[in-house]
Structures are given as structure tokens and as C-alpha cells.
Amino acid sequence: MERQDRQAVRTDPLSTQALIIGAGPVGLYQAFQLGLLGMDCHLVDVLPHVGGQCVELYADKPIYDIAGLPRCTGRELIERLQQQISPFAPPMHLGHQVTELHRLEAGGFQLHTDLGLSITTPHVVLAAGVGAFLPRSLPLEGLQSLSGVCHAHQPMPSPAQAPHVVLAGSDEQILPPLKHWLAQPTASLTLLHRRSKLDLHGSDAAWVKQCLDSGRLRLVVGQAIGLAADDGALQALHIAPPDGDAFDCPCQVLVQCLGLSPKLGPLADWGLAMSKRRIEVNTRDFGTSEPGIHAVGDINFYPGKRKLIMSGFHEATLAAYGVAERLSAGPVTLEYTTASAKLHQRLKV
Amino acid sequence: MERQDRQAVRTDPLSTQALIIGAGPVGLYQAFQLGLLGMDCHLVDVLPHVGGQCVELYADKPIYDIAGLPRCTGRELIERLQQQISPFAPPMHLGHQVTELHRLEAGGFQLHTDLGLSITTPHVVLAAGVGAFLPRSLPLEGLQSLSGVCHAHQPMPSPAQAPHVVLAGSDEQILPPLKHWLAQPTASLTLLHRRSKLDLHGSDAAWVKQCLDSGRLRLVVGQAIGLAADDGALQALHIAPPDGDAFDCPCQVLVQCLGLSPKLGPLADWGLAMSKRRIEVNTRDFGTSEPGIHAVGDINFYPGKRKLIMSGFHEATLAAYGVAERLSAGPVTLEYTTASAKLHQRLKV
Numbered sequence: 001m002e003r004q005d006r007q008a009v010r011t012d013p014l015s016t017q018a019l020i021i022g023a024g025p026v027g028l029y030q031a032f033q034l035g036l037l038g039m040d041c042h043l044v045d046v047l048p049h050v051g052g053q054c055v056e057l058y059a060d061k062p063i064y065d066i067a068g069l070p071r072c073t074g075r076e077l078i079e080r081l082q083q084q085i086s087p088f089a090p091p092m093h094l095g096h097q098v099t100e101l102h103r104l105e106a107g108g109f110q111l112h113t114d115l116g117l118s119i120t121t122p123h124v125v126l127a128a129g130v131g132a133f134l135p136r137s138l139p140l141e142g143l144q145s146l147s148g149v150c151h152a153h154q155p156m157p158s159p160a161q162a163p164h165v166v167l168a169g170s171d172e173q174i175l176p177p178l179k180h181w182l183a184q185p186t187a188s189l190t191l192l193h194r195r196s197k198l199d200l201h202g203s204d205a206a207w208v209k210q211c212l213d214s215g216r217l218r219l220v221v222g223q224a225i226g227l228a229a230d231d232g233a234l235q236a237l238h239i240a241p242p243d244g245d246a247f248d249c250p251c252q253v254l255v256q257c258l259g260l261s262p263k264l265g266p267l268a269d270w271g272l273a274m275s276k277r278r279i280e281v282n283t284r285d286f287g288t289s290e291p292g293i294h295a296v297g298d299i300n301f302y303p304g305k306r307k308l309i310m311s312g313f314h315e316a317t318l319a320a321y322g323v324a325e326r327l328s329a330g331p332v333t334l335e336y337t338t339a340s341a342k343l344h345q346r347l348k349v
Numbered sequence: 350m351e352r353q354d355r356q357a358v359r360t361d362p363l364s365t366q367a368l369i370i371g372a373g374p375v376g377l378y379q380a381f382q383l384g385l386l387g388m389d390c391h392l393v394d395v396l397p398h399v400g401g402q403c404v405e406l407y408a409d410k411p412i413y414d415i416a417g418l419p420r421c422t423g424r425e426l427i428e429r430l431q432q433q434i435s436p437f438a439p440p441m442h443l444g445h446q447v448t449e450l451h452r453l454e455a456g457g458f459q460l461h462t463d464l465g466l467s468i469t470t471p472h473v474v475l476a477a478g479v480g481a482f483l484p485r486s487l488p489l490e491g492l493q494s495l496s497g498v499c500h501a502h503q504p505m506p507s508p509a510q511a512p513h514v515v516l517a518g519s520d521e522q523i524l525p526p527l528k529h530w531l532a533q534p535t536a537s538l539t540l541l542h543r544r545s546k547l548d549l550h551g552s553d554a555a556w557v558k559q560c561l562d563s564g565r566l567r568l569v570v571g572q573a574i575g576l577a578a579d580d581g582a583l584q585a586l587h588i589a590p591p592d593g594d595a596f597d598c599p600c601q602v603l604v605q606c607l608g609l610s611p612k613l614g615p616l617a618d619w620g621l622a623m624s625k626r627r628i629e630v631n632t633r634d635f636g637t638s639e640p641g642i643h644a645v646g647d648i649n650f651y652p653g654k655r656k657l658i659m660s661g662f663h664e665a666t667l668a669a670y671g672v673a674e675r676l677s678a679g680p681v682t683l684e685y686t687t688a689s690a691k692l693h694q695r696l697k698v
Contacts, residue, residue: 029416036414057687064686064696065385067378067662068426069417070433071698074687077417084419283632284653304633304667306683313416314663318653334655337413338406338423347413349420 013118016042018323019111020090020125021098024052026297026312027127028081033320035088036343037332042119043090044111046097046132047260048153051078053129053298054309056260067310077309087348093117097132101270109292123323126279126288126295127316136258138168138224138237143254146227146234152257156180161187164250166237168192168224169257171199177255178208182216190249192220192239220249227251275301285322286315292326294319362467365391367672368460369439369474370447373401375646375661376476377430382669384437385692386681391468392439393460395446395481396609397502400427402478402647403658405609416659426658436697442466446481450619458641472672475628475637475644476665479611486605487517487573487586495576495583501606505529510536513599515586517541517573518606520548526604527557531565539598541569541588569598576600624650634671635664641675643668 018034020027023045034041049055054063054074062071069077096113101124104110108122135151143149148157152173157163162185167174170193181189191198191212196219200208211217225246226238234254240246273280273289278301281287286294286302296319297312305311324332337343367383369376372394383390398404403412403423411420418426445462450473453459457471484500492498497506501522506512511534516523519542530538540547540561545568549557560566574595575587583603589595622629622638627650630636635643645668646661654660673681686692 025416032414032416061687062698064433064692064698065381066417067374067381068415068421068429068433070429072417080417080419084413084417282653283651302632304631304670306667306670308666308683310666311663314660317657317659318655321653321655334657338410343413349411349413 013110013120014042014091015120016040016091017121017327018042018123018125019044019109019119019121020127021045022052022127022129022297022299023047023050023092023094024127024129024297025054025077025081025309026129026316027052027125028078028085029313030125030127030296030316030319031088031090032081032085033317034323035085035090036337036346037320037324038346039320039324039327040088041090041125042093042121044093044096044098044113044117044119046095046134048095050082050092050094051075054078063309065308065310087346097134103290122292123326124293125316125319125323126293126299127297127312129298131263131299134261134263135256136261137256138254138258140224140227140237142229143227143234145232146229147232148234148251148253150253150255152177152255156255157253159252163252164188164190165253165255166190166192166220166249166251167255167257169255169259170195170197171257171259172204173257173259174208175204177257178211178217181253181255182211187252188250189217190220190251191217192222192224192237192249194221194223195242196221222246278305281315284318285325286319287322294322362459362469363391363440364469365389365440366470366676367391367472367474368393368458368468368470369476370394371401371476371478371646371648372396372399372441372443373476373478373646374403374426374430374658375478375665376401376474377427377434378662379474379476379645379665379668380437380439381430381434382666383672384434384439385686385695386669386673387691387695388669388673388676389437390439390474391442391470393442393445393447393462393466393468395444395483397444399431399441399443400424403427412658414657414659436695446483452639471641472675473642474665474668474672475642475648476646476661478647480617480648481612483610483612484605485607485610487603487607489573489576489586491578492576492583492603494581495578496581497583497600497602499602499604501526501604505604506602508601512601513537513539514602514604515539515541515569515598515600516604516606518604518608519544520606520608521553522606522608523557524553526606527560527566530602530604531560536601537599538566539569539600540566541571541573541586541598543570543572543591545570571595627654630664633667634674635668636671643671 017039018041020043023043058074096115099114100112102110110120164187165181222239222241224237225240228236236248237251239249279295281300296315298307366388367390369392372392407423445464449461451459459469513536514530571588571590573586574589577585585597586600588598628644630644630649645664647656
């Protein structure tokens with residue numbers, strides 16, 4: 001219901017020559033290559049920030065196999081790519097998940113996101129990595145549709161009465177919701193984790209220990225194996241401890257702080273030819289089975305494919321030429337950034 | 350004769366898991382990817398230094414389209430790649446042109462270079478750019494086989510008597526031979542160029558002007574259209590000036606300072622399937638029509654091919670996996686440099 005309300009806010013769809021789904025390293029470089037060939041594009045990513053896996057999985061870990069960068073962290077690579085695409089300043093729609101893709105009768109596509117954005121474009125480039133990163137949920141059927149249930153990055157529920165609150169998680173993701181609920185009237189505040197040892201360090205660990213020692217927060221060790229609800233509202237979680245009998249834990253607000261999980265999500269429903277849950281592409285321009293839709297980076301598949309950033313950069317380059325040739329309905333000549341005045345103008349150098 | 354003498358010096362052929370022909374950016378990255386997968390390799394390049402086109406054509410010009418490097422010169426890119434491959438320290442044979450390639454009956458290949466190097470290997474990766482860069486010559490039939498004729502980067506001839514010397518060229522490449530011959534006894538010292546304007550600047554231009562003004566060097570403007578030789582030794586060049594009649598210019602030593610020209614050279618004779626003077630490859634592992642020979646970078650051709658360094662990096666990556674799978678006779682699992690202890694050990698980090 002909320003989604004429909006939000007969609008109604010925006011009536012005019014945006015329009016662009018190419019829409020890139022995924023703002024990880026390959027999606028960003030896709031925007032660069034499209035810009036270099038004189039095309040505009042928009043980027044959409046389900047995460048609230050650019051960088052994809054580079055930032056989610058190894059922001060501070062060094063990468064050693066990017067050609068010309070003997071050592072750089074995931075975050076550094078993303079910062080370098082952001083600087084590289086800055087001459088083209090592609091609009092970015094972050095925190096949006098693409099929920100619908102329609103082919104328009106007049107040609108091209110219309111896309112909708114869960115936050116009500118609508119974009120029409122003749123070209124879609126899927127650079128969505130291993131799919132969309134979605135917040136990980138407790139594996140209880142029907143849980144996500146209940147009121148009072150949310151994920152750590154979402155707005156916290158505002159119940160009428162002081163609720164029993166459960167935070168599920170063990171790492172620094174629990175800190176913002178913990179601070180939020182410590183400042184609210186609650187009937188109880190519980191941290192739910194499989195083990196008694198939390199994944200916290202330093203001052204964070206000390207502060208949470210202090211919350212536990214003072215009784216403002218209690219730790220429940222176990223796994224949620226069931227739930228109780230009343231009129232669409234969560235009321236309790238059924239918890240199985242490591243040993244002993246299962247028990248009910250009262251819960252009107254559940255905040256899932258369980259990290260992100262890669263999901264192909266709605267992309268899997270678009271009717272594209274797939275191979276092993278990845279999208280089949282040709283190696284000429286990384287087009288999919290659907291004319292006008294290209295797929296680059298970890299989401300695609302072709303014989304010899306390796307899920308490497310360097311391959312994604314190449315794929316994005318040839319996909320940009322593919323898009324350019326479709327737009328110009330003819331061959332596009334390669335020009336070099338070392339020598340071309342036209343490219344220098346586009347790069348603003 | 351000299352080549353045969355030099356070949357006789359080395360009797361034992363070197364042996365390596367992969368030989369890379371071409372030490373430009375793609376050849377260097379090829380060595381990195383082979384090293385990352387635990388293989389050793391040697392590099393051969395006809396130029397006396399690494400870098401290929403990056404150094405020959407745009408050493409000081411900025412490149413803007415290397416992913417993660419918003420701006421770097423050709424030389425900087427090469428320096429970065431040299432640093433990147435330093436953990437693997439592949440032996441480099443610079444200034445060698447591969448002249449022969451034989452398939453061995455026992456499997457694998459044996460290669461010979463013009464400087465007498467002999468290498469046996471089960472895998473050859475051609476990363477030779479637009480071919481080998483060969484020194485450009487005056488277009489006179491039979492000229493190169495005459496004694497007294499050389500190119501700027503070669504040892505200067507040492508004739509018995511003070512010769513008539515002609516330097517053909519107009520840019521800074523003339524400076525070392527000019528200095529050499531100014532210090533030698535000569536009958537005459539001539540600079541031959543099509544136009545009266547030289548391609549020199551600053552102190553270089555001033556110094557050459559001084560040589561001309563003082564009469565130690567004379568400038569002949571025109572094109573060499575013929576030659577006179579006696580017993581296999583050059584004696585004169587026949588020169589056509591921009592206007593007026595052709596004339597003879599005495600010449601016992603000719604130093605050709607005309608830059609480098611890309612030539613596919615002997616690679617064209619190896620029996621590989623070609624398309625538009627480029628070597629046909631598959632896009633799975635960039636193998637050629639000859640099992641065990643791969644081709645990466647500007648020298649190869651496949652549908653969609655663009656002569657871009659970023660594509661060469663991808664091609665080198667998949668070629669390395671292709672070589673690794675041939676060596677292990679089975680699938681090779683991808684590991685990431687962010688996480689793999691094995692790769693960290695190989696990278697010495």
C-alpha cells in the first residue's frame with residue numbers, strides 16, 4: 001500500500017538514453033564509457049550508496065588485481081571511479097529497487113522502482129552484480145508482511161504503546177536501532193543472537209556490555225523458529241535456545257540487523273535467457289536475449305566468464321559501443337582519449 | 350652473418366610455462382595474471398624497453414579511460430604495471446624480435462629470436478600490439494642488405510676510411526648519431542630530410558642549427574629515390590629535391606633515424622587464422638586457431654573487438670585462465686585477491 005502511495009507522488013517519468021541498474025564498480029564505469037561516447041544515462045541502485053560489493057564486502061580490504069592499481073581498497077576503487085565519471089555527472093537514484101520493467105509499444109522500456117520512480121529509456125544495462133543486495137531477514141514465513149517488522153536501514157516503527165522490541169543481530173548494525181530504542185519508551189528491549197558472543201569490538205563492545213549489565217538491554221541466545229501475530233501485527237517470536245526448550249519472546253517491534261544478502265530479485269522474472277541464475281549475453285556487445293537490454297559484470301554469463309572486475313570493465317566498454325551503435329543505427333568509430341579533441345571536450349579537459 | 354654468429358653463442362634453450370611476445374601494457378598485465386595463477390613466464394619484445402605503444406606513441410600524453418585511473422600518461426601506466434608485476438619478476442628479453450616459431454614433436458613450441466635466444470614453452474601469448482614495432486627505413490629496394498646502412502638504435506658502422514655519412518631524419522632521434530659522427534673522421538656529414546624545417550625544439554634545435562651554421566653538418570632537402578652501391582657497399586643516394594633536378598649525394602654510411610613503424614612482421618607467417626591482418630581468437634580464452642597459442646590486445650580479432658587497453662586487460666585475464674586450465678588439464682577455480690591466502694603468498698603481501 002505504501003509503495004502505491006509513493007508512486008502516486010511522481011507523475012512524469014524521467015527519460016534517458018540508457019539506464020544502468022547497479023552502481024558498483026562496473027555500473028560506474030559503464031556510465032563513464034557511455035559518457036565518453038556522448039550518451040547520457042541514469043544509475044539506479046538498491047543500496048543507499050554507490051560501490052556495490054566493493055563497499056559492502058571489502059571496503060577496507062586491498063584489491064591487487066586491478067590493472068594499473070597494484071593495491072587499492074574497495075572504497076578507494078569506487079572513489080577513483082566516481083572521480084572518473086564526474087565530467088558526466090550521471091543522475092543517481094540510490095536506495096531504489098527496480099520492481100517492474102515493461103517494453104513500451106512505441107519501443108524502449110519503462111521501469112518502476114519501489115520508491116515510485118518511473119524512467120523511460122531505449123536501453124537498459126544490468127550491472128547489478130550478484131543481483132540486488134537485499135537486507136537479510138529472519139527465515140519465518142509471513143514475517144515481513146506483519147506490522148512492526150523492519151530492517152536496520154529502514155525508518156523505525158512508531159507504535160502507539162511502549163512495545164516489546166527485539167533487535168536481531170550481533171554486529172555494529174545493531175548500534176543505531178539500539179540507540180534509537182534506548183531513547184524511546186519500551187516494555188522491554190531484547191537483543192536476539194544465535195550465540196552469546198557478539199561481533200563487536202572496542203568502544204562499541206564496551207557500550208553494549210554496559211547496556212546489558214545495567215539491564216536496559218537483555219540478550220536472548222537462540223534462533224527464531226516461529227512467530228505469533230494478532231490482526232497483522234507481530235506479537236511474539238518463538239525462540240529455540242542452543243539447549244533446553246523453546247520459549248516465546250514478546251515482540252511487537254522486530255528490527256532485523258542481519259546484513260545484506262545478494263538476491264537476483266525481480267531481475268529473474270524479466271524473461272531474459274538465463275544460465276545458472278545468471279543472464280546470458282553475447283560477447284560482441286554483451287546484449288541479452290532481449291534487444292536493448294545489456295548485462296555486464298557478475299550478473300552475466302558467457303563461455304569463459306570469470307566474475308572479475310577487470311572483465312566487467314571490458315564488458316561495460318563493449319556494451320557502451322553496442323548502445324551507441326543502436327542509437328546511431330550504424331557503426332561507431334573508436335577514438336582515443338589520448339588524441340581526440342571530441343573526447344577531451346566531453347571529458348572537460 | 351652477424352645473426353648466425355650470435356645464435357651460436359647460446360646453445361641451451363630457455364624453458365618456461367608461457368612465453369609472452371610483447372611487453373606493452375597488455376603483455377605486462379598478462380605476466381601479472383599468469384603469476385597470480387601460479388605460473389612462470391618470460392617476456393620478449395622487439396623494443397629495447399617495456400611499454401610498447403604506450404611509451405612509443407604517447408609516453409607523456411594523458412590517457413583518461415583506464416578504469417580507476419582518471420588521468421595517467423602512457424609512461425605512468427607502464428610504471429604502475431611494472432610495479433604490479435614485480436612480485437613475479439618475469440624475465441624480460443628486450444630488443445629481441447621473434448623470428449621463428451616451431452611446434453615441437455613432443456608438444457609445445459620452440460622460438461628463436463634475431464639475437465640468438467631460444468625458448469621452449471607449451472604456451473605462447475601474442476601481445477604484440479599492432480605487430481612488432483620495427484625501425485622505419487628509406488623505401489629503396491636492396492638498401493637494408495648493403496654494408497654501411499643502419500638504424501638509429503643500432504651500433505654505428507666502423508668503416509676503414511673517413512666516410513661520407515648521411516643521417517636521414519628530422520627529430521631528436523638524429524641527436525645521438527649526430528654526436529657520434531661529429532666525433533669521428535668523416536668525408537662529409539649530411540642531414541637528409543624532406544623539408545627544410547626540422548622537428549626539433551629548444552636547446553636541441555639551437556645546437557643542430559649551430560652545427561649547420563658552422564658547416565660541420567649540411568642539410569639536404571629532398572627524398573631518396575635511388576642508390577648506388579659497389580660490391581655490396583652503399584656509395585651514394587640519389588636525391589629528388591622539392592624542385593629542380595635529382596642529384597647524387599655521396600654516402601658510405603646511412604643512419605636511418607625515421608622512427609618506428611608497426612609491422613606484423615614474421616607473426617603473419619605462422620599459419621594462424623587471420624582476419625584483416627589480425628589474429629582470430631575465441632572469446633572464451635582468447636586462443637588462436639593453433640592450440641597453445643593465445644593472442645591478446647590490439648593484435649587479435651573477434652566480433653565486437655575494439656582496440657582498447659581495457660579490453661586487452663580482460664583478454665589477458667581470460668587467456669591466463671586458459672593457459673592454467675591447459676596446464677592443469679582441468680578447471681581452475683577463481684580466487685579473489687581480497688581474500689585468498691594463496692594469492693597473497695604469490696603476491697608477497
